[in-house]
Amino acid sequence: MSLPEGVFLVMSAVAIVSAVLAVGSRHLVHAALWLVVTLGAVAGCFVLMTAELLAWVQVLVYVGAVVVLVVFALMLTRSPTGARSAEVTANRPVAAVLGLLAAVGLGATVVAGFRGERITGARPGTAESIGDALFTHWVLGFEVLSVVLLAALVAAIVIARSGSER
Amino acid sequence: MPLLYPLLLSAALFGIGLYGVLARRNAVLVLVGIELMLNAVNLQLVAYDAWFAETLHTGQVLTLFVIALAAAEIGLGLAIVLAMFRATGTIDVDAVEREVEA
DSSP states (O other): OOHHHHHHHHHHHHHHHHHHHHHHOSSHHHHHHHHHHHHHHHHHHHHHTTOHHHHHHIIIIIIIIIHHHHHHHHHHTTOOOSTTOSOBOTTHHHHHHHHHHHHHHHHHHHHHHHTTOBOOSOOOOOHHHHHHHHHHTSHHHHHHHHHHHHHHHHHHHHHHHHHHHO | OBTHHHHHHHHHHHHHHHHHHHHBOBHHHHHHHHHHHHHHHHHHHHHHHHHHTOTTOHHHHHHHHHHHHHHHHHHHHHHHHHHHHHHHSOOBHHHHHHHHHO
């Protein structure tokens, strides 16, 4: 086993354990912080698959912005932050079975489809190569996405304000 | 690197995220589960991109799009959660459901 494979397996283990803690922790703020560890480990996996630009975007957008938003929302909604503050619903066993079924089903599908395939000679996703592809071939999608982001921003402001006027 | 490593990691993260969406009572933590599922999708896209080794980087560009959409989604989702908190005084999904039914 080569060094990147070993590092990838370690990163995978970190990601899975911290993801389980992020959805299972009884402590509300801890759950949000375990999400940081999961997203960081996924960023590490991106680096090992030569997607270096995406790894940085993942760290900036997810770890930087999304998790801060989540913690802000926990604060603004005055969620209880002590131990046992994150209660689970009564349908937890059903949720566990469905999650397990989804993971096993997807896992069986990819094993059946891609067993034995190896990643060799991947083209590194540097800022230059991704930028080239993004601003030549994918520029229409990029522009549509900027409109979507603007619409989401305006909608978020409208929704958050309309509640306070009532 | 075997292509199966990232794909199996992605399947596991998707299952864990689905459990989080279904089992959590706090609406903000439901959104955390959705983020985990989106990250599983991103891992698949990057893995296929590295496997195909194509010049247009379809997988990585689509991953960029998904990350941007996820940022828009969590912004909107948290705005809705805040509006829900103002209207009902709680972000417990089950309690809000009971209140709507009552």
